[in-house]
Amino acid sequence: MMAPVASREVLRCDRCSLVQFSTSNLLCRRCHKPLEVEEPEPIVSSAIEVMGMRASGTRCSKVAVRLREIRNARHLSQRQLAARLDVPRTYISKIENARAMPTLSSLQRLAEALGVNMCDMVQDARYEREREIASMMEDPFLAEMASWASGLDPLHRAMVLTHLREMANGGRRSA
Numbered sequence: 369m370m371a372p373v374a375s376r377e378v379l380r381c382d383r384c385s386l387v388q389f390s391t392s393n394l395l396c397r398r399c400h401k402p403l404e405v406e407e408p409e410p411i412v413s414s415a416i417e418v419m420g421m422r423a424s425g426t427r428c429s430k431v432a433v434r435l436r437e438i439r440n441a442r443h444l445s446q447r448q449l450a451a452r453l454d455v456p457r458t459y460i461s462k463i464e465n466a467r468a469m470p471t472l473s474s475l476q477r478l479a480e481a482l483g484v485n486m487c488d489m490v491q492d493a494r495y496e497r498e499r500e501i502a503s504m505m506e507d508p509f510l511a512e513m514a515s516w517a518s519g520l521d522p523l524h525r526a527m528v529l530t531h532l533r534e535m536a537n538g539g540r541r542s543a
């Protein structure tokens with residue numbers, strides 16, 4: 369008779385934060401406290417979760433959302449990505465479902481396996497906004513307008529915008 373094989377599920381100990389494979393006795397390898405094994409969640413439970421919100425209304429990890437976006441854009445399954453990293457598929461699933469947070473070294477390995485910069489893994493709305501501003505500032509006209517606009521008071525800014533709208537509309541007043 370064969371002995372039962374321990375699950376290859378990756379768990380984080382709530383007490384000492386050690387990330388480890390599930391043990392046969394369900395005790396942490398470091399602090400020897402019980403590991404809580406949770407039922408796996410579906411990869412995507414709703415359209416809301418895809419947008420970065422869980423059905424319960426709590427915010428998903430930005431890393432989780434970005435990992436799923438980048439992995440899907442590269443047409444990789446969780447299993448394929450896990451094979452590149454030599455980790456269990458369940459570890460990738462837990463990261464994508466915000467049930468595990470990778471260490472910085474794991475995040476770097478994930479970025480390398482996906483062929484992206486580590487900054488792309490943790491970008492947020494501010495990063496996107498800064499990137500959009502940088503691309504707009506590549507336009508010489510907009511860059512010069514921005515340098516002049518910073519010295520204008522609100523009334524003069526409104527007047528400049530009004531004139532720009534009129535010129536863009538071919539001289540017609542906008543409503």
